[in-house]
Amino acid sequence: MISVEEALERVLDYVDVLEPEQKPILDCLGQVLAEDVYSTIDIPPRDNSAMDGYALRAENTRGASESSPRYLVVVGEVAAGYVPTKEVRPGTAIRIMTGAQLPEGADTVVQFENTDEVGRKMSGGDPSHIGILCQAKKGLNVRCRGEDIARGDLILKAGSVLRPQEIGVLASLGCSTALVVRRPVVAILATGDELVGVDQPLTPGKIYDSNTYTIAAEVSRYGGIPKILGIGRDSVQSLTEKLDEGLDADMLVTSGGVSKGDYDMVKDVLAERGEIGFWTVCMKPGKPLAFGVMNKMEEGREKRVPHLGLPGNPVSSMITFEQFARPAILKMLGKKILAKPTIRAVIENDVVNTDGRRIFARVSVTRRSGRYHASVTGPQGSGILTSMTRANGLVVIPESSKGVKAGDMVEVQMLDWGGEQGEVKAVPTVSIVGKSQSGKTVLIEQLIAEFKRRGYKVAALKHSRGGIEMDHPGKDSWRYAQAGSDAVLISSPDKLAFIKSLDHDLGIEEILPIVGPEFDLGLVEGFRKSTIPKIEVHKKELGDALLCSPEELSAIVTDGSLDIDIPQLPWGDLVTVADFIEKNFILKSRGSAYLSPRGKRVG
Numbered sequence: 392m393i394s395v396e397e398a399l400e401r402v403l404d405y406v407d408v409l410e411p412e413q414k415p416i417l418d419c420l421g422q423v424l425a426e427d428v429y430s431t432i433d434i435p436p437r438d439n440s441a442m443d444g445y446a447l448r449a450e451n452t453r454g455a456s457e458s459s460p461r462y463l464v465v466v467g468e469v470a471a472g473y474v475p476t477k478e479v480r481p482g483t484a485i486r487i488m489t490g491a492q493l494p495e496g497a498d499t500v501v502q503f504e505n506t507d508e509v510g511r512k513m514s515g516g517d518p519s520h521i522g523i524l525c526q527a528k529k530g531l532n533v534r535c536r537g538e539d540i541a542r543g544d545l546i547l548k549a550g551s552v553l554r555p556q557e558i559g560v561l562a563s564l565g566c567s568t569a570l571v572v573r574r575p576v577v578a579i580l581a582t583g584d585e586l587v588g589v590d591q592p593l594t595p596g597k598i599y600d601s602n603t604y605t606i607a608a609e610v611s612r613y614g615g616i617p618k619i620l621g622i623g624r625d626s627v628q629s630l631t632e633k634l635d636e637g638l639d640a641d642m643l644v645t646s647g648g649v650s651k652g653d654y655d656m657v658k659d660v661l662a663e664r665g666e667i668g669f670w671t672v673c674m675k676p677g678k679p680l681a682f683g684v685m686n687k688m689e690e691g692r693e694k695r696v697p698h699l700g701l702p703g704n705p706v707s708s709m710i711t712f713e714q715f716a717r718p719a720i721l722k723m724l725g726k727k728i729l730a731k732p733t734i735r736a737v738i739e740n741d742v743v744n745t746d747g748r749r750i751f752a753r754v755s756v757t758r759r760s761g762r763y764h765a766s767v768t769g770p771q772g773s774g775i776l777t778s779m780t781r782a783n784g785l786v787v788i789p790e791s792s793k794g795v796k797a798g799d800m801v802e803v804q805m806l807d808w809g810g811e812q813g814e815v816k817a818v819p820t821v822s823i824v825g826k827s828q829s830g831k832t833v834l835i836e837q838l839i840a841e842f843k844r845r846g847y848k849v850a851a852l853k854h855s856r857g858g859i860e861m862d863h864p865g866k867d868s869w870r871y872a873q874a875g876s877d878a879v880l881i882s883s884p885d886k887l888a889f890i891k892s893l894d895h896d897l898g899i900e901e902i903l904p905i906v907g908p909e910f911d912l913g914l915v916e917g918f919r920k921s922t923i924p925k926i927e928v929h930k931k932e933l934g935d936a937l938l939c940s941p942e943e944l945s946a947i948v949t950d951g952s953l954d955i956d957i958p959q960l961p962w963g964d965l966v967t968v969a970d971f972i973e974k975n976f977i978l979k980s981r982g983s984a985y986l987s988p989r990g991k992r993v994g
């Protein structure tokens with residue numbers, strides 16, 4: 392069995408960014424720009440008015456007020472879309488509409504509300520003059536040529552995702568087409584003798600094929616083009632024939648036929664026609680999963696089409712699609728953010744993890760009093776597709792956890808949120824736990840120095856039962872807090888301290904988002920009950936028993952050797968301990984191929 396991360400890494404290794412295509416901008420929504428776009432024009436092209444009013448010279452309004460208007464001669468009018476034919480000379484003004492080009496000689500626009508235009512009209516006054524009721528600063532209500540975009544500027548960078556606003560900007564530059572990374576075609580095949588198409592009568596023993604539709608809709612939702620191959624029967628021949636029709640796609644996705652049943656043929660076909668990558672992943676639902684490549688000859692050359700074999704159960708197939716097919720599609724589309732948007736929420740039910748797999752529980756997330764709450768959507772059987780219709784998120788319970796209790800903070804992947812936000816990633820954090828006198832603080836101290844030496848930005852967190860050191864009686868900050876301030880901030884030229892009153896002892900999960908995203912690593916002492924990864928410091932002289940159970944730990948640091956099946960790092964070999972943390976926490980959180988700050992390529 393391999394981990395979700397390992398499985399994902401292998402899938403992503405097999406897919407590449409696709410080639411670019413030039414197409415009409417409206418067809419590019421959600422696609423990634425494949426070239427830098429420079430402007431060949433200024434926007435706005437000329438100085439123009441931001442208001443309906445009078446274009447004039449600011450100097451002619453000096454000293455103007457309601458009680459002492461400055462009167463100017465109105466020499467003309469200009470509307471948006473027309474070029475002014477007259478010039479504004481001293482003592483004159485031109486009536487101007489929003490977006491109209493500023494006449495020669497004018498440097499300012501005074502809006503109608505600050506003139507006597509309305510009163511003059513109502514009283515039938517002379518329209519050849521206008522009274523200005525306020526002194527205007529030069530440049531008021533003028534949008535300058537090129538203030539949005541200057542000719543020659545780099546406007547959109549290659550790699551940008553085209554959202555409505557980028558498509559609008561392209562249009563404003565006069566681009567009717569754009570060069571974008573092509574959308575992947577994903578061929579979809581349902582498998583099973585029990586399946587009938589939605590347009591067929593339902594005969595005894597049969598069920599409707601829903602996976603084709605869920606998967607096709609997901610492919611479209613994430614920017615791919617679904618190619619529906621229909622239903623393959625549970626025989627090598629039928630599957631081979633159907634899969635052949637999908638070999639011109641960029642990826643094949645099948646559902647069903649990957650577990651251990653007599654008629655689960657997909658992996659056999661895969662083994663025969665290509666290469667099978669793996670087929671069990673440490674997750675629930677979705678353990679049976681196949682991944683491989685199908686080989687095909689194209690113009691005398693062998694082409695390899697990645698194939699993802701999802702489990703047949705409708706919920707499993709959808710959840711595994713989200714975890715593996717979605718990132719593959721996004722990678723082919725040239726996107727950089729492949730992870731699903733994730734939030735932290737308070738869970739409202741107990742969820743137990745009995746078999747040490749990563750659980751994805753369907754939840755409905757709501758926001759109440761500034762916090763997200765996640766509530767499990769009823770029975771979690773992997774065949775109950777309606778549980779997905781009630782869900783908008785998936786609570787992720789790590790394989791190392793025995794489960795969560797109502798009230799715990801949990802991580803939730805949001806199903807319906809777009810992934811383009813470049814969300815703030817949680818700082819990778821490790822808790823150093825251990826019995827008293829085991830040397831936790833010394834190790835943390837040494838690790839901080841070692842990670843600083845490696846070029847990382849480190850945040851160290853400590854829980855203290857006995858109040859906070861810096862809260863000294865008599866100090867100004869203490870006096871503010873005594874007076875009832877709920878939070879006190881003290882800043883100096885190089886430091887900031889923030890003391891906030893709490894109504895409950897915060898869990899580390901609630902504290903971490905406060906730490907800020909700029910740190911590379913959080914090192915925590917204690918918080919033994921939390922779900923963050925833990926390394927226990929063990930001293931021989933304090934006995935063989937550990938404080939945590941081995942399943943809760945990522946590793947131990949020990950001066951002895953214990954008979955347990957988790958990584959054991961030698962006390963005193965700081966480099967090995969730091970390497971372990973760097974590889975498993977800092978670099979893992981950064982994707983599959985990454986550079987450490989020392990410039991060493993890893994992974």
Ligand code: AMP
Pocket residue numbers: 581582583585586598599600601602603646647648649650652655702703704705774
């Ligand atoms: P399998 O992985 O082929 O053993 O299928 C597991 C379960 O999912 C069985 O109950 C199948 O009937 C069901 N199943 C497989 N494919 C589909 C599909 N396309 N639509 C709905 N249910 C399916």
Ligand code: MG
Pocket residue numbers: 582583584625647648654655703
């Ligand atoms: Mg089947």
